Amino acid sequence: MEHQNKILLPTVGEFIMQCKDTKHPSGQWGWLLMVLLSGLLLSACDQKQQAPPQRPAPQVSFVTVQPETIDLSTELPGRTSAYRVAEIRPQVSGLIQKRLFTEGTEVKAGQVLYQIDSAPLLAAVSNAKAALQRSEATLPSVRSRAERLKELLTVKAVSQQDYDDAAAALIQVEADIQYWQATVESASIQLDYSKVTAPISGRIGKSNVTAGAIVTAYQPVPLATIQQLDPIYVDVPQSTINLLHLKHRLKDGRLQQGTDQNKVKLMLEDGTPYAQEGTLQFSDITVDPTTGSVTMRALFPNPEELILPGMFVQAVIREGVNDQAILIPQQGVSRDPKGNPYALIVDADSKAGFRPLTLDRAIGNQWLVSAGLAPGDQLIVEGLLMLRPGTVVKATPFASTQADQEPAVSPDAPAEKSTEGGV
Secondary structure (H helix, E strand, O other): OHHHHHHHHHHHHHHHHHHHOOOOOOHHHHHHHHHHHHHHHHHHHHHHHOOOOOOOOOEEEEEEOOEEEEEEEEEEEEEEEEEEEEEEOOOOOEEEEEEOOOOOOEEOOOOEEEEEOOHHHHHHHHHHHHHHHHHHHHHHHHHHHHHHHHHHHHOOOOOHHHHHHHHHHHHHHHHHHHHHHHHHHHHHHHHHHOEEEOOOOEEEOOOOOOOOOEEOOOOOOOOEEEEEEEEEEEEEEEEHHHHHHHHHHHHHOOOEOOOOOOEEEEEOOOOOEOOOOEEEEEEOOOOEOOOOEEEEEEEEOOOOOOOOOOOEEEEEEEEEEEEEEEEEEHHHOEEOOOOOEEEEEEOOOOEEEEEEOEEEEEEOOEEEEEEOOOOOOEEEEEOOOOOOOOOEOEEEEOOOOOHHHOOOOOOOOOOOOOOOOOO
């Protein structure tokens, strides 16, 4: 540009000298125009010589990744079922004479619930007893005759056939006595069955029959149903994928199980926690082909009968303790167009580094990271907008608020529902 000025200035000077000449066609107006044009050219050259200002490094805030010890739990939906259920059915046929309980109340084992007409059964008992007495009455004479013939047979006073007939008659009378004894016992049992009793203690529901109804032995429709509600079962389905992931973590040593591993907590339908802790009883070994899950059963005390059969609940099942868990704020996790999670960190050169993540589950307002971050990494949690990997950043520690400092797993609150294998 300086070279151009050296060339232009003499030319402009000559033109100015010409403009001073009043005889020149340009006159005084030409003089003024050339002065303005020279100023514009010099200003343009100065602007081209100035370098553009550099953009300052973006400011970001980071948190340092540190491992910590947490208790991992899985929240799974479940249904409650009674500890014991007894459907009351008559064991003899007859007419219902009385109903001896109040619907919806507690009944005790052995309590009489219905009275069936016992007159035909009482008559059957009397008939069997009479036949038994008749057989017992003939027994002494038949036995004596057999014994006498046995003595006479030794001296050849009677034939062998006569003795055999007497011995057979004795055996037949003894068999008749045993038969009628069994008949008396059976008739007595049938008579006892005319009183329909409660096989278990529990809460009895509505009655399906009233006095005057005709019932038959072992009919398909129960007379009533008794359910024992204390304790009570909670059946929870768990997917086989989650079960396999849990077994892998235990095998790899990423989880340790304690002595209270079988303890289970419960959340009721309205979202309130249940005061009593339950115990995990067993895990089924048969996979439901329609859902791909196995059923786990837990037992909960229910002294106040707050939990009723068929309720929908959330069971919080302990998995174990992870003493090297990496928890990061959810605001520090982004997703690419395919939905894969990733994070940006501050590397050793003060640049934004890209880290793909494998997420285990959400715990409170944090993510549990399975892979992608290491202890000591500086995770960027603020200033991520329009930030690209490789950009030089100005990093400062993140000042968390009181809301961000809440514990990952509260001792009284269940963990978030498990999302095994990422989200």
